[in-house]
Amino acid sequence: MATDYFGIHVPFLDMLGVTAELDAEGRPFVSVDVRPELMNSFHVTHGGVIMTLLDVAMAMSARVSSRHKGGAITVDMSMSFLRPASGRVTARGRVLHSGRSLYFCEGEAQDASGQLIAKSLGTLSCAKRCTTARATDVLPNSIHQENKMSETNLQVLLASRPTGWVEENNFNIVTTPIPEPKAGEVLVRNHYLSLDPYMRGRMNDTKSYAAAVAIGAVMVGGTVGEVVKSNHPGFQAGDKVSGYFGWQLYGVSDGTMLQKVDATKVPLSAYLGVLGMPGVTAWYGLMDICAPKPGETVVVTAASGAVGSVVGQLAKIHGARAVGIAGGAEKCRYVVDELGFDACIDYKAGKLWADLKAATPKGIDCLFENVGGEIFDMLLGRMNAFSRIAVCGLISQYNSEPYPMKNIGSVLINRIKMQGFIVSEHLPRWPVALKELSTEIAAGRIKYRETVAHGLRAAPAAFIGLLKGQNFGKQVVKLI
Numbered sequence: 273m274a275t276d277y278f279g280i281h282v283p284f285l286d287m288l289g290v291t292a293e294l295d296a297e298g299r300p301f302v303s304v305d306v307r308p309e310l311m312n313s314f315h316v317t318h319g320g321v322i323m324t325l326l327d328v329a330m331a332m333s334a335r336v337s338s339r340h341k342g343g344a345i346t347v348d349m350s351m352s353f354l355r356p357a358s359g360r361v362t363a364r365g366r367v368l369h370s371g372r373s374l375y376f377c378e379g380e381a382q383d384a385s386g387q388l389i390a391k392s393l394g395t396l397s398c399a400k401r402c403t404t405a406r407a408t409d410v411l412p413n414s415i416h417q418e419n420k421m422s423e424t425n426l427q428v429l430l431a432s433r434p435t436g437w438v439e440e441n442n443f444n445i446v447t448t449p450i451p452e453p454k455a456g457e458v459l460v461r462n463h464y465l466s467l468d469p470y471m472r473g474r475m476n477d478t479k480s481y482a483a484a485v486a487i488g489a490v491m492v493g494g495t496v497g498e499v500v501k502s503n504h505p506g507f508q509a510g511d512k513v514s515g516y517f518g519w520q521l522y523g524v525s526d527g528t529m530l531q532k533v534d535a536t537k538v539p540l541s542a543y544l545g546v547l548g549m550p551g552v553t554a555w556y557g558l559m560d561i562c563a564p565k566p567g568e569t570v571v572v573t574a575a576s577g578a579v580g581s582v583v584g585q586l587a588k589i590h591g592a593r594a595v596g597i598a599g600g601a602e603k604c605r606y607v608v609d610e611l612g613f614d615a616c617i618d619y620k621a622g623k624l625w626a627d628l629k630a631a632t633p634k635g636i637d638c639l640f641e642n643v644g645g646e647i648f649d650m651l652l653g654r655m656n657a658f659s660r661i662a663v664c665g666l667i668s669q670y671n672s673e674p675y676p677m678k679n680i681g682s683v684l685i686n687r688i689k690m691q692g693f694i695v696s697e698h699l700p701r702w703p704v705a706l707k708e709l710s711t712e713i714a715a716g717r718i719k720y721r722e723t724v725a726h727g728l729r730a731a732p733a734a735f736i737g738l739l740k741g742q743n744f745g746k747q748v749v750k751l752i
């Protein structure tokens with residue numbers, strides 16, 4: 273069964289009620305009423321409903337803008353982010369760069385309220401004029417360069433230690449030979465790099481729970497990618513793996529800290545976020561330290577971020593009331609409307625205390641603290657007797673002097689249990705956490721979003737943006 277969408281044959285989509293239309297300005301888009309019971313039917317080409325819609329939208333847009341009339345169009349998309357959706361979804365695509373007969377496109381899908389639920393990048397080739405085109409012909413510059421130079425490795429080194437805010441000149445980008453795996457080792461091509469707040473601490477040379485990155489060394493970081501050569505009995509070429517190769521395109525491992533992952537059900541990048549270190553961090557701090565009871569109030573700071581977004585959704589799943597604190601109205605809207613928190617306070621609105629009192633009428637039983645400083649100090653003033661605080665992060669002071677806390681007396685007066693933790697020290701809890709997280713993601717009860725920077729050369733700027741709150745959800749860098 274195939275249907276003609278502006279001259280493009282897309283199997284089965286008509287059976288699922290997908291329509292191809294033109295908007296008032298003559299631009300093509302596709303729309304569909306996404307019904308949960310049909311979700312499996314959509315797992316056709318690229319792993320999910322939005323991917324398929326975006327395929328169509330991108331292909332249509334390319335067809336219209338390229339005036340390409342004959343031959344088949346094939347689409348090869350790499351997803352940036354995707355959230356489960358239901359109800360009416362519309363998808364549009366446009367050509368970013370065009371080669372002779374290969375187009376680099378982007379697509380977006382929105383739900384009925386206009387919220388962005390998916391964003392994709394991909395290439396599209398037109399078979400009649402072009403059967404052997406390579407994606408690198410038309411990719412944007414940063415990725416293009418990296419793919420072209422994939423006979424060599426690209427690395428981001430720590431060039432100097434920042435004082436205060438990180439600057440791009442604290443990093444040095446170099447090309448080096450691709451390392452050769454020895455006996456018992458594997459060579460991995462990284463597809464995504466994770467950017468995380470803890471990396472700021474590794475740029476300092478002060479006493480901490482982990483060693484500093486040496487000047488001239490590759491910046492540390494979690495990665496996901498594919499084994500390209502293996503001399504290790506446990507891995508073979510083609511295996512998708514998560515590892516800790518740092519800010520570089522290739523890495524060699526003897527298998528230590530290398531995990532095979534299944535990228536057929538969730539996108540590979542999810543293993544850096546909701547199904548990786550940040551997801552487990554949220555689970556551990558909430559379940560093992562805060563341990564909320566049904567009906568209790570859980571407050572989480574940096575609520576729209578990689579860790580915070582999971583904390584609030586897990587709290588809801590376990591019957592608690594979830595209140596987020598985030599920077600800006602858009603992030604707060606997302607936290608309530610998309611993630612299902614009961615309330616969210618925009619700390620930038622300038623009336624934090626009044627908003628906090630309104631959102632926590634029964635005080636706070638569990639605080640999951642990601643930010644520290646003035647916000648944390650104020651939250652201490654709303655804590656209940658025998659409440660719990662999981663001190664996960666203090667991002668507001670990673671680039672500045674510590675904030676002098678005024679309300680620390682609340683810990684004594686309210687007999688608060690307050691505990692800091694480092695998720696990598698609780699490895700026995702990871703399988704338990706990942707089991708619950710993957711179940712809830714599959715059931716659509718935990719949603720997530722990503723901010724994607726493109727190309728390793730974009731990593732320093734994206735990292736600086738993360739420290740300034742410019743990310744919206746998990747910050748990753750797409751490397752391939």
Ligand SMILES: NC(=O)c1ccc[n+]([C@@H]2O[C@H](COP(=O)([O-])OP(=O)(O)OC[C@H]3O[C@@H](n4cnc5c(N)ncnc54)[C@H](OP(=O)(O)O)[C@@H]3O)[C@@H](O)[C@H]2O)c1
Pocket residue numbers: 468469470549550553574575576577578579580597598599600603642643663664665666667668669693694695696738739740741742743744745746747
């Ligand atoms: N203990 C552990 O093992 C562990 C593991 C992972 C992460 N962490 C910590 O968990 C926290 C969240 O990490 P993440 O990966 O989920 O990052 P994230 O929340 O995805 O991104 C960082 C967010 O922090 C907020 N922020 C930055 N500067 C701020 C400031 N001055 N005041 C208030 N908010 C600020 C921003 O959100 P807004 O725009 O909403 O302000 C920004 O988007 C960090 O503190 C991190 O160090 C700890």
